[in-house]
Amino acid sequence: MELDFTTVLSRWPMLRDGALLTLELALIATTIGFAIGVACAVGRRGSVRWIAAACGFYVEAVRNTPFLVQIFLVYFGLSSLGLSLPAFTVALVALSINVGAYATEIMRAGFDAIPRGQIEAGECLGLSRLQVYWHVILLPAVERVYPSLTSQFVLLMLASSVTSQISTEELTAAANFIQSDTYRAFETYIVVAVFYVALSLLMRAGFWALGGAVFPRRRRLGTVI
Amino acid sequence: MMGGHLNAFHLAYLANGAMWTVVLSAMAFLGGGVAAFLVALCRISPLRIVRVASGAVVQLVQGTPLLVILFLAYFGLPAIGFSVPPLLAAGASLTIYVGAFLGEVWRGAILAVPAPQWEAAECLALSRTQRLFQVILPQAVRIATPPTVGFLVQIIKSTSLASAIGFVELARAGQIINNSLLEPFLIYVIIACVYFALCYPISRWSRRLERSTGFARSARVAVP
Amino acid sequence: MTDPVVRLHEVHKSFGALKVLDGVSFDVHRGEVAALIGRSGSGKSTALRCIDRLERIDSGMITVCGHDVADPALKLRALRLDVGIVFQSYNLFPHLTVMQNIMLAPRSVKGLGRAEAVDLARGVLAKVGLADKADAYPEQLSGGQQQRAAIARSLAMQPKVMLFDEVTSALDPELTGEVLRVIEDLAAGGMTMIMVTHEMGFARHIASQVLFMHRGRVWEAGPPAIMSDPATPELRQFVGSELRR
Numbered sequence: 001m002e003l004d005f006t007t008v009l010s011r012w013p014m015l016r017d018g019a020l021l022t023l024e025l026a027l028i029a030t031t032i033g034f035a036i037g038v039a040c041a042v043g044r045r046g047s048v049r050w051i052a053a054a055c056g057f058y059v060e061a062v063r064n065t066p067f068l069v070q071i072f073l074v075y076f077g078l079s080s081l082g083l084s085l086p087a088f089t090v091a092l093v094a095l096s097i098n099v100g101a102y103a104t105e106i107m108r109a110g111f112d113a114i115p116r117g118q119i120e121a122g123e124c125l126g127l128s129r130l131q132v133y134w135h136v137i138l139l140p141a142v143e144r145v146y147p148s149l150t151s152q153f154v155l156l157m158l159a160s161s162v163t164s165q166i167s168t169e170e171l172t173a174a175a176n177f178i179q180s181d182t183y184r185a186f187e188t189y190i191v192v193a194v195f196y197v198a199l200s201l202l203m204r205a206g207f208w209a210l211g212g213a214v215f216p217r218r219r220r221l222g223t224v225i
Numbered sequence: 226m227m228g229g230h231l232n233a234f235h236l237a238y239l240a241n242g243a244m245w246t247v248v249l250s251a252m253a254f255l256g257g258g259v260a261a262f263l264v265a266l267c268r269i270s271p272l273r274i275v276r277v278a279s280g281a282v283v284q285l286v287q288g289t290p291l292l293v294i295l296f297l298a299y300f301g302l303p304a305i306g307f308s309v310p311p312l313l314a315a316g317a318s319l320t321i322y323v324g325a326f327l328g329e330v331w332r333g334a335i336l337a338v339p340a341p342q343w344e345a346a347e348c349l350a351l352s353r354t355q356r357l358f359q360v361i362l363p364q365a366v367r368i369a370t371p372p373t374v375g376f377l378v379q380i381i382k383s384t385s386l387a388s389a390i391g392f393v394e395l396a397r398a399g400q401i402i403n404n405s406l407l408e409p410f411l412i413y414v415i416i417a418c419v420y421f422a423l424c425y426p427i428s429r430w431s432r433r434l435e436r437s438t439g440f441a442r443s444a445r446v447a448v449p
Numbered sequence: 450m451t452d453p454v455v456r457l458h459e460v461h462k463s464f465g466a467l468k469v470l471d472g473v474s475f476d477v478h479r480g481e482v483a484a485l486i487g488r489s490g491s492g493k494s495t496a497l498r499c500i501d502r503l504e505r506i507d508s509g510m511i512t513v514c515g516h517d518v519a520d521p522a523l524k525l526r527a528l529r530l531d532v533g534i535v536f537q538s539y540n541l542f543p544h545l546t547v548m549q550n551i552m553l554a555p556r557s558v559k560g561l562g563r564a565e566a567v568d569l570a571r572g573v574l575a576k577v578g579l580a581d582k583a584d585a586y587p588e589q590l591s592g593g594q595q596q597r598a599a600i601a602r603s604l605a606m607q608p609k610v611m612l613f614d615e616v617t618s619a620l621d622p623e624l625t626g627e628v629l630r631v632i633e634d635l636a637a638g639g640m641t642m643i644m645v646t647h648e649m650g651f652a653r654h655i656a657s658q659v660l661f662m663h664r665g666r667v668w669e670a671g672p673p674a675i676m677s678d679p680a681t682p683e684l685r686q687f688v689g690s691e692l693r694r
């Protein structure tokens with residue numbers, strides 16, 4: 001049997017739209033997930049017991065169950081609450097919840113790596129609690145874990161393929177449609193795999209550029225804090 | 226199995242699915258472990274071409290969702306004339322996937338063995354293979370154990386995607402039961418709990434190992 | 450005589466069962482340099498940390514520039530605007546350049562504008578002899594340079610009193626000198642200072658009062674001359690052992 005990629009590539013508009021939706025899902029979930037991660041990492045380190053416990057439970061629950069199951073839980077959970085949301089929104093909620101838990105663990109490791117003396121130095125300079133958190137803890141912590149964090153966000157983009165299971169029309173769903181339409185399953189999935197690899201590289205390049213802009217030290221010295 | 230309520234039969238069906246999840250995970254770990262070992266060796270090969278080529282393959286696999294690899298194996302291969310049953314498709318896909326990720330973890334562990342150890346072994350006039358197997362790997366195994374145990378959790382979770390190609394493991398068993406029960410939320414809560422029961426002890430174990438071996442707990446990335 | 454800048458009166462402090470400060474009292478007046486000496490574990494660092502309220506005291510009284518440090522309602526920010534502290538381990542912020550390290554607090558605590566803060570930073574950098582390192586990151590500096598940058602960072606807040614906790618202990622002898630010279634300049638400029646130090650020669654040379662701590666108390670205090678002619682056997686033994694180091 002001969003390989004025929006042209007049939008698949010002639011569905012370019014559908015592939016492109018799928019890829020864009022995948023990217024959109026990934027970027028929005030990255031933003032929300034990062035915010036969740038910072039908030040829960042702070043909560044987990046905080047002195048309020050029940051908040052720390054709740055954040056801990058959230059992280060363990062997400063990290064020890066498959067994303068596929070989480071999507072269905074969110075999907076059916078929301079609909080049993082009487083909310084019938086579009087698949088895209090459900091996917092976004094599930095992805096954000098998921099990546100938020102991983103980001104929490106990563107941020108927590110970043111916070112833990114800040115020496116106590118740094119925080120004292122900030123306090124002694126008269127910085128407020130919030131200012132200490134921002135300047136002395138958060139920024140260096142993010143700089144330190146930036147590689148882990150961004151790798152996690154790329155994995156999140158790849159995980160968004162699972163949202164095809166609730167009919168989000170992202171890249172994998174587009175592939176499923178194209179292969180059933182063209183009977184070119186092998187070529188379709190090869191093409192889509194290449195798309196995903198390209199999206200991964202694109203995200204990495206984007207994070208690299210962003211890191212250079214946000215962390216001038218890293219750009220100039222290239223060393224780890 | 227057209228019952229209106231969750232009954233013993235459903236639970237037995239779920240238990241059977243859970244068993245297949247474990248079997249598939251074991252297959253993935255064994256197959257993936259062999260693949261990972263080869264990947265790790267290739268990635269530290271003295272031959273540049275081998276290092277670069279294996280690095281490229283790892284990047285390709287790590288840049289592709291497991292779901293797409295599964296579809297490629299299960300739907301793609303038959304389309305070009307190789308028919309594969311779901312178990313084989315799932316096992317092979319997971320092997321490739323685990324090989325790429327675990328291979329990099331193990332490579333990191335090998336490289337984490339302090340450089341003087343390599344030099345010391347070299348001074349003893351051991352051949353490269355002897356150095357690797359008698360001096361470096363035994364130490365690398367200690368370093369690699371906690372993250373490898375942690376990765377078991379990722380493997381168990383990943384097997385849930387085999388449901389998408391119709392392999393009846395835990396997640397698929399749940400879907401099938403739901404077709405007759407129509408209580409999706411309840412069923413997925415139960416399934417989530419079963420996965421949690423499988424994964425959480427291993428997570429704890431991995432963390433305990435991290436602490437007891439004293440290898441610095443780094444912000445590690447995990448496949449969702 | 451004016452009120453002392455720093456006054457400790459019968460200060461007690463324990464960590465669990467361990468009594469670290471057991472009734473410490475001393476006064477430091479404007480422009481004075483007090484050298485706090487004593488064996489490891491005698492409570493010198495703890496005393497300094499209590500002055501800047503990094504630790505809370507169990508009983509007694511501490512006043513610093515008119516602030517009642519033991520008062521639970523103390524405005525920490527007001528205290529820390531008046532007190533500068535420098536630690537043995539520099540504690541520069543690694544992700545910021547020297548300049549940014551120095552400008553951070555003046556800008557976010559005092560609300561200075563950028564230009565003003567830059568001027569201020571250049572001024573203190575010149576004082577510690579680091580004008581050419583303004584844009585370096587801490588990891589690019591030697592230990593002595595890092596410590597001088599840390600001193601500059603404290604000075605930029607224009608504190609009324611400076612606390613130094615063994616600021617040269619982590620440094621090689623060559624680098625110790627450059628840091629001590631900066632402190633000497635500060636003393637000459639009339640800065641009120643309390644310094645914990647193991648540099649006996651330097652203490653003798655610069656201090657207006659020497660406080661020898663032993664077992665959580667000020668065991669012996671007086672002008673630097675007490676180091677040559679100790680009244681207590683404990684100080685005699687301590688000075689002897691320090692000389693042999």
Ligand SMILES: Nc1ncnc2c1ncn2[C@@H]1O[C@H](COP(=O)(O)OP(=O)(O)OP(=O)(O)O)[C@@H](O)[C@H]1O
Pocket residue numbers: 464467469487488489490491492493494495496
């Ligand atoms: N946060 C703390 N918790 C418990 N014990 C402490 C704490 N800080 C200090 N200590 C103990 O208090 C005692 C005095 O410590 P301190 O650091 O004040 O001594 P020091 O005179 O500065 O000694 P050194 O010359 O070694 O710096 C020591 O026994 C120390 O172990």
Ligand SMILES: [Mg+2]
Pocket residue numbers: 493494495614615
């Ligand atoms: Mg001390």
